[in-house]
Amino acid sequence: MIKSMTSFGRAQSEDGRKSSFSIEMKSVNHRYLDINIRMPRTMLALEEKIRKIISKRLNRGKVDVFINYKAYGNNIGKANLNMKLAEEYYKCLKQIQSELNVIDDISTTKIAKFPDVITLEELDDDLDDIFSEISPLIESALDLMNDMRCKEGEKLKVDILSKIEIIENYVEEIEKVADSIPKNYKKKLEERLEELLSGVDIDESRIALEVAILSDKAAVDEEITRLRSHLSQMKSTLDLDEPIGRKLDFIIQEMNREANTIASKSTEINMTNKVIEIKNTIEKIREQVQNIE
Structure with missing residues (x-):
């Protein structure tokens, strides 16, 4: 299931205890897993254990953890x-x-x-007892974060799929324009030559050669095939039950590369405008992908 990196979770000890712990965790997008823990100085020895719990549940994101402790008994200092x-x-x-x-x-x-x-x-507390009390609280906070990540991830998936469909429509239109380029170029070339060389016989073989040269330079069949392949790969990746953020980011780069190549070969303003729309939509997808785990 696709997951967002934006989430929040909170858990607190039950009432009636001699001490109370409250844990708040929030995460935003980040290239790697970056965990920042703020907690009482007397609990610093537990930091590595807490990191291990979080690392098993989260793969990417900048995670801020706040652990607060209040003692109501006599062992306060x-x-x-x-x-x-x-x-x-x-x-x-x-x-x-x-x-x-x-x-x-x-x-x-x-x-x-x-x-x-x-x-x-400050009197030393039993760290083992503290860890046994805060461990389930950390897990509860992570459960809430995971639920939020899944819900946000589903929204991102729907949005990305809608944008993929937009790109696919533009690709179909570009393909139609690309198919008509040789015919349009031949017509324009003949009209221009007729205008410049009125009454002079025109070498049809030379016109055919010029049209063939232009068609070869403007051919975007391979780029369109690869772009469609990337779009298909992106849709299948969105269905994977694993962290997919980095993979999607790589696919986005390849899609952008093919769009740039098509733009560089374009000889029709209509095709150029459609490529611009594709690049704009790819950029919107890239912004969404930045927040996927």
């Missing part, structure tokens, strides 16, 4: 007092008071606010 440092701050304040003859407004609260006088020591 310990305040430590650096009494020696507090005494040094106090001595400095008394010296300022004495030498500058300023009002004595030294207080316990003021000294406690100085850097490193009181520090909070």
Whole structure:
């Protein structure tokens, strides 16, 4: 099933626990899988395990993961007092008071606010317990992301198929124009020669040769065949049950290459205009493909 790379998922711990975890994940299109995890410092040792869970479920996209943690029990930290440092701050304040003859407004609260006088020591949590609690939450968030990716992917598929049909119609029109080029060129050449060489016999073999040379230069049969093949390959690729973004991107490049070749061989403004429409539609497909996993 085709999947988009744009998605969002969220999961949260049940109420009534001593601690609560909430996980939010969002992803946008990216050439590769780029995972950025933001979580409490005490959980950094779990980062690699979390990455492995996500990597098994997602193949491409820039994924931002936000893990928040709240503790409601007694194991929330310990305040430590650096009494020696507090005494040094106090001595400095008394010296300022004495030498500058300023009002004595030294207080316990003021000294406690100085850097490193009181520090909070975070008590270590059991990482195994934390991982066992957040793992199902990560999976739940990924389930939501996957559902959203599938729904968005189906919309992209419908849109791309409609654009493929548009290109196929233009290709049919180009083929008709290409078939009429030799006949039209021969007629124009004869009319021009008749105008310039009125009353002079015209060498029909030379006209036939000129028409043959132009027909060979303007022939787009091979390019049309390859372009149709690419369109068919794109439709079959859209039905694959695997990541197809990179493959579609390559097919788009080949389609664009064939369109450019047809444009370079075009001698009719009508054909050129249709090729421009094809290139414009290919570009729209390319923009959609950029968001496919």
